[in-house]
Amino acid sequence: MTPHFSLPGRHAQASIGLALAALIAGGWLGIHAYAMFVFELTWANLPLALAMAVVQCWLSVGVFIVCHDAMHGSLVPGKPRANSAIGTILLFLYAGFAWRKLRDAHFTHHKLAGHEGDPDFDENNPRDFARWYATFFKRYFGWQSLLYVHTVVGIYWLVIGIPMVQIVLLYGAPALLSSLQLFYFGTFRPHRHLDDGHEQEFIDRHNTRSDEFATLASLASCFHFGYHLEHHRRPDVPWWALPAAKRAGVGEAVEPRAQESKITA
Numbered sequence: 001m002t003p004h005f006s007l008p009g010r011h012a013q014a015s016i017g018l019a020l021a022a023l024i025a026g027g028w029l030g031i032h033a034y035a036m037f038v039f040e041l042t043w044a045n046l047p048l049a050l051a052m053a054v055v056q057c058w059l060s061v062g063v064f065i066v067c068h069d070a071m072h073g074s075l076v077p078g079k080p081r082a083n084s085a086i087g088t089i090l091l092f093l094y095a096g097f098a099w100r101k102l103r104d105a106h107f108t109h110h111k112l113a114g115h116e117g118d119p120d121f122d123e124n125n126p127r128d129f130a131r132w133y134a135t136f137f138k139r140y141f142g143w144q145s146l147l148y149v150h151t152v153v154g155i156y157w158l159v160i161g162i163p164m165v166q167i168v169l170l171y172g173a174p175a176l177l178s179s180l181q182l183f184y185f186g187t188f189r190p191h192r193h194l195d196d197g198h199e200q201e202f203i204d205r206h207n208t209r210s211d212e213f214a215t216l217a218s219l220a221s222c223f224h225f226g227y228h229l230e231h232h233r234r235p236d237v238p239w240w241a242l243p244a245a246k247r248a249g250v251g252e253a254v255e256p257r258a259q260e261s262k263i264t265a
Contacts, residue, residue: 036166037160063090153171230242
């Protein structure tokens with residue numbers, strides 16, 4: 001059986017989650033506003049621009065992880081409307097995503113992890129990063145997202161007059177690279193089949209594994225989403241508590257395949 005792991009009380013969990021969400025989303029929006037409306041890209045300040053792009057990429061990953069917690073109700077426990085409101089706003093700002101569509105797809109992923117019908121899994125290419133990412137991208141980045149991104153870029157370029165190179169470097173590149181970062185550390189590495197010529201042996205029905213990164217490396221890579229078996233076994237655990245869940249051994253004991261994991265809305 002999966003070891004017992006306790007979370008803080010609902011009020012404490014919500015306070016921590018909302019404070020961290022405000023820091024992540026606030027930093028993300030603040031850098032974006034500065035990069036688009038204040039900063040003027042030159043050869044002299046290119047190193048600063050590149051540093052901002054790297055930080056913005058990482059914060060973009062964090063914004064999505066905050067939305068992911070909202071999907072599971074772990075951002076503000078017991079307050080589904082607050083979770084939905086925060087997730088709706090941030091997902092739309094992230095890439096024009098529809099909250100309900102992504103939330104439903106994510107719950108399907110938990111139910112069918114690593115099987116046909118899992119929207120995050122490419123059963124035809126379980127070892128191929130590039131083909132799997134292409135499948136992943138096509139499934140999630142629909143016409144609504146493309147329309148949103150093209151509209152934002154069009155306004156920035158044609159109406160406000162921001163140089164296209166600045167838009168690409170400080171808006172387009174961080175957004176696209178964050179999707180690669182999320183996919184690699186949060187989907188491909190945990191759920192891939194190893195290239196050994198045999199079906200990958202996952203330890204239970206969740207068909208996933210966890211990285212062995214130290215806490216800081218885990219935070220830098222994908223806001224602890226690499227502790228993926230812990231997340232699938234305890235989807236009620238917010239991202240910032242996953243290191244403690246890992247230390248508690250949530251992902252170590254063999255879980256019976258017949259056991260159903262609770263997925264909170």
